[in-house]
Each structure stands twice: as C-alpha cells, then as structure tokens.
Amino acid sequence: MLENIKLVLGITDNSKDELIKYYISRVSQRVQNYCGDTQLKSEYEGIVEELVIKDMQGKNDIRYERIGDYYVEYNVHEDLLAPYQSQLRKSV
Numbered sequence: 001m002l003e004n005i006k007l008v009l010g011i012t013d014n015s016k017d018e019l020i021k022y023y024i025s026r027v028s029q030r031v032q033n034y035c036g037d038t039q040l041k042s043e044y045e046g047i048v049e050e051l052v053i054k055d056m057q058g059k060n061d062i063r064y065e066r067i068g069d070y071y072v073e074y075n076v077h078e079d080l081l082a083p084y085q086s087q088l089r090k091s092v
Contacts, residue, residue, distance in 0.1 A: 004049050009056055016056075023052040027080070034081050036090050047084050054080075 005020050006012070027048045028040045035041070040048065081088065 001045055001049050001052075005052050005056070008049075008053050020052065020056070023055050024048060027051045027055070030081060031088065034085075034090070035088055044088065047087065051080055051084075 001024055002017065002020055005024075006016070009016075011020075031044050031048060032038065032040055035044075
C-alpha cells in the first residue's frame, strides 16, 4: 500500500513514509472496526489507499461556503467510510 500511495501522490523519497504508515494504520483500523474484523482483508486495501490519499491531499478536511461577499470555511470530519459502505461487509 505504501508504494501505491507514494506513486499517486508523486512522492519519490522516504521523507513521508512514517506519516503515510500512520495514516494506513489509522484508516485500516477504522475499516476493521466497521467490518468487525481483527485483520484488514486484502480486498479492502484499495479503499484504505484511496482514503489515505484523500487524507494526505487534505480533501477530507475543508468545506467552504460563499454567499455574496461572505465566505466561511469549516474544518469538518465526515464519516470517511460512508462512500464505501456498500463495498464493506460486516463480519457476523
């Protein structure tokens, strides 16, 4: 997963490896918790990669609203797994 994420983000050195590994761990744990699994299934690695890339690009943090000359920017944290729930299966 690390190399795929670095490739998409255009990272060619190891300067961000620890940060990426942290994001991988954090997102993997969220997926595992959602599915009720003790280990991340290989079929979900692509979802983890997509979410880590979004986190690294900052696409999950900012939402803004402009009304005329009035501009407000929010730092929001939505349920990151919501778009992927149909792909994730909960263990029984």
